Amino acid sequence: xxxxxxxxxxxxxxxxxxxxxxxxxxxxxxxxxxxxxxxxxxxxxxxxxxxxxxxxxxxxxxxxxxxxxxxxxxxxxxxxxxxxxxxxxxxxxxxxxxxxxxxxxxxxxxxxxxxxxxxxxxxxxxxxxxxxxxxxxxxxxxxxxxxxxxxxxxxxxxxxxxxxxxxxxxxxxxxxxxxxxxxxxxxxxxxxxxxxxxxxxxxxxxxxxxxxxxxxxxxxxxxxxxxxxxxxxxxxxxxxxxxxxxxxxxxxxxxxxxxxxxxxxxxxxxxxxxxxxxxxxxxxxxxxxxxxxxxxxxxxxxxxxxxxxxxxxxxxxxxxxxxxxxxxxxxxxxxxxxxxxxxxxxxxxxxxxxxxxxxxxxxxxxxxxxxxxxxxxxxxxxxxxxxxxxxxxxxxxxx
Numbered sequence: 001x002x003x004x005x006x007x008x009x010x011x012x013x014x015x016x017x018x019x020x021x022x023x024x025x026x027x028x029x030x031x032x033x034x035x036x037x038x039x040x041x042x043x044x045x046x047x048x049x050x051x052x053x054x055x056x057x058x059x060x061x062x063x064x065x066x067x068x069x070x071x072x073x074x075x076x077x078x079x080x081x082x083x084x085x086x087x088x089x090x091x092x093x094x095x096x097x098x099x100x101x102x103x104x105x106x107x108x109x110x111x112x113x114x115x116x117x118x119x120x121x122x123x124x125x126x127x128x129x130x131x132x133x134x135x136x137x138x139x140x141x142x143x144x145x146x147x148x149x150x151x152x153x154x155x156x157x158x159x160x161x162x163x164x165x166x167x168x169x170x171x172x173x174x175x176x177x178x179x180x181x182x183x184x185x186x187x188x189x190x191x192x193x194x195x196x197x198x199x200x201x202x203x204x205x206x207x208x209x210x211x212x213x214x215x216x217x218x219x220x221x222x223x224x225x226x227x228x229x230x231x232x233x234x235x236x237x238x239x240x241x242x243x244x245x246x247x248x249x250x251x252x253x254x255x256x257x258x259x260x261x262x263x264x265x266x267x268x269x270x271x272x273x274x275x276x277x278x279x280x281x282x283x284x285x286x287x288x289x290x291x292x293x294x295x296x297x298x299x300x301x302x303x304x305x306x307x308x309x310x311x312x313x314x315x316x317x318x319x320x321x322x323x324x325x326x327x328x329x330x331x332x333x334x335x336x337x338x339x340x341x342x343x344x345x346x347x348x349x350x351x352x353x354x355x356x357x358x359x360x361x362x363x364x365x366x367x368x369x370x371x372x373x374x375x376x377x378x379x380x381x382x383x384x385x386x387x388x389x390x391x392x393x394x395x396x397x398x399x
Contacts, residue, residue, distance in 0.1 A: 003184070003397045004175045006048055009149055015056030016113050020147030020172065021048065022164050024154035024377055025063035025081045025118075028360070034075075036084055038363055041156065044377045046088055048153045048177035049116060053089065058111040060146045061085075062099070062119045062164055063154065070126030072098075082118045093118050099125050100142035108146045119146075128163045140167035153177025156355065156378035158393025159385075165393040176397050179377065184394065186352055186374045187385045190320055195350065196222055199316035201309070201340060203228025203323030204357065207251045210323070216387045218262055223316075225267045225309045227301045227325035227336060231289075234259065234268050240290040243274065245298040267312060271302030273326065273333055280330040300326025301336035310343035319344055322354030322383060328361045337361050345371035355379035 009019075023045040028037045036042075045061075052059045066076040082095040094117040096107040107117045122128045127139025140163040144150070150172040152158070157165050158180065168174075176184070190198075200221045202210055207230045217224060226234055229246035236242050237255035259266055268289065274296040275284035286302040287293065301309075306325075313319060321344060325336035341362060344351050351372045353359055356379020362369060369375055376382045384391060 002399050003181070003394070004399060005181045006051060006151060006175055006177050009151065009173075009175045010051060010055050013055075014052060014149070017057055017148040018060055018108065018111070018146060019052055019057040019149050019151060020060045020062065020143065020168065021045075021052070021151045021177065022154045022157070022168070023049075023061050023063045024156035025061075025078060025085070026065050026156065027081060029080065034080055036080055038360055039084055039088075040359060040363055040375075041377055042081065042085055042088060044179050045153050045177070048151060048179060049089065051178070052151070053091075053114050053116060056113040058108075058113060059116040060108055060111070060119065061093075061116060062122055062143065064123045064128070064157070065121050066123070068121060068123045070123065070129070072120075072124045076121050076123070078118060078121050085116070085118060089116065091116070096120055100139070104146070122162075122164050129160075130163070136163045136167055139163045140171060144168050144171035147172050150174040151177045152393055152397055153179045154393070155180045155183040155376070155381055157381070158378065158391045159381040159389070161392040166396050169396040174397055180394075180397075182374070183376060183378065183382070186376070187382060189350070190318065190352065190386060191388070194318040196318065197316050198318040199223045199225065199312055201225045201227070201313070201319070201321040201323075201344075203230065203325045203337070205229035205246055207233045207248055207255060210383070211251070211254065212387045213322075213383045214258060218258070218265065221265060223267060223312050224262070224265050225312060227269060227305070227309070227340070228323050230323070231269050231301070232298055234266070235289055238268070238290075241292055241294060242298065243292040243294050243296045245292060267309065269301045269305040270308060271304045272298035273300040273302055273336070275299050275333070278327075280332060282332075284332060299330070300333040303335070303339075306336055306339035306343070309340055313340075313343045313347045313349075316347050316349045319347060319349045319351040320354060320386070321351070322356065322358055322379065324357050324361050328364065334365065338365050338367075341365065341367050352376065354382040
């Protein structure tokens with residue numbers, strides 16, 4: 001795989017040239033205030049944007065936010081992101097109130113060398129996510145008109161065959177940004193010859209969401225530690241009562257087969273924190289994983305499980321973690337996720353946090369991000385990469 005990167009573009013000279021940057025600025029917003037609650041993805045693209053600004057490029061940034069239905073929706077506006085991006089860059093970011101319309105054209109035309117503009121949410125236009133190639137291509141033509149070169153620094157979107165990710169690079173000289181290059185290098189270590197023992201921690205709610213990556217990882221990992229809501233389907237497959245815990249009944253037989261084929265690699269919780277209700281103040285206590293009361297639901301892994309998982313992690317030389325161990329957003333059910341995260345930071349291993357809720361948990365729990373080898377910005381993209389899938393956004397950058 002040969003991909004030109006940002007340094008190649010900078011070496012050619014970008015002063016006075018318009019550079020269209022696809023970023024992943026899909027940050028969480030407070031529903032009441034509209035404030036950004038986690039700016040990790042904005043900070044992740046700063047190295048690429050700063051390098052272009054310093055080189056005198058006219059930088060045009062585009063991104064999606066949330067899942068609007070192909071039309072403008074104020075709750076998904078990128079305007080708050082423009083403000084925060086400007087604060088982090090130390091200079092105003094010019095905001096276009098549309099994506100490819102009059103405001104966008106005027107904003108881009110008005111840029112001076114070294115200035116940055118942010119276009120409104122790409123998904124306010126149906127062409128961005130359309131499965132119709134002609135519609136998607138027409139939108140890509142309009143976007144590409146804003147650039148003399150294209151940089152993809154949106155790793156969190158490279159698994160999507162969207163106009164700004166897949167079609168625009170076919171219309172402009174294209175390179176990978178600093179973030180995308182780093183993500184591909186790191187994940188390449190995991191799919192190549194990782195230093196062993198190689199331990200993977202998977203959490204999150206559904207087995208069905210992680211089935212493909214489990215299938216891909218089982219032959220290559222030394223231990224696979226499973227927590228989060230998905231563990232209850234595995235526990236059910238072992239014949240245990242799981243009460244009213246999250247359960248994918250249709251996946252029980254699949255989990256049973258995975259356990260049989262795993263040659264003992266899969267570790268499941270031995271105790272869980274079971275509550276009377278899904279609520280931050282619900283009555284709860286720790287129970288054996290094979291003794292969850294019928295009226296209760298598991299919302300976190302228990303302390304014995306944390307200790308067992310931590311022991312496995314302490315032996316690892318390579319670690320990949322994707323998915324929280326419990327409902328970490330509620331303090332009473334955050335100890336499992338915190339315990340596993342802390343165990344990863346203490347291990348003498350190269351560690352990768354696989355984006356999504358895991359990355360959010362690291363920041364929400366106040367853990368030191370620098371204690372991890374790499375925190376990915378793309379949960380779904382990182383999983384699909386590990387599955388061995390061709391990612392459209394990466395394929396579009398190949399020469």
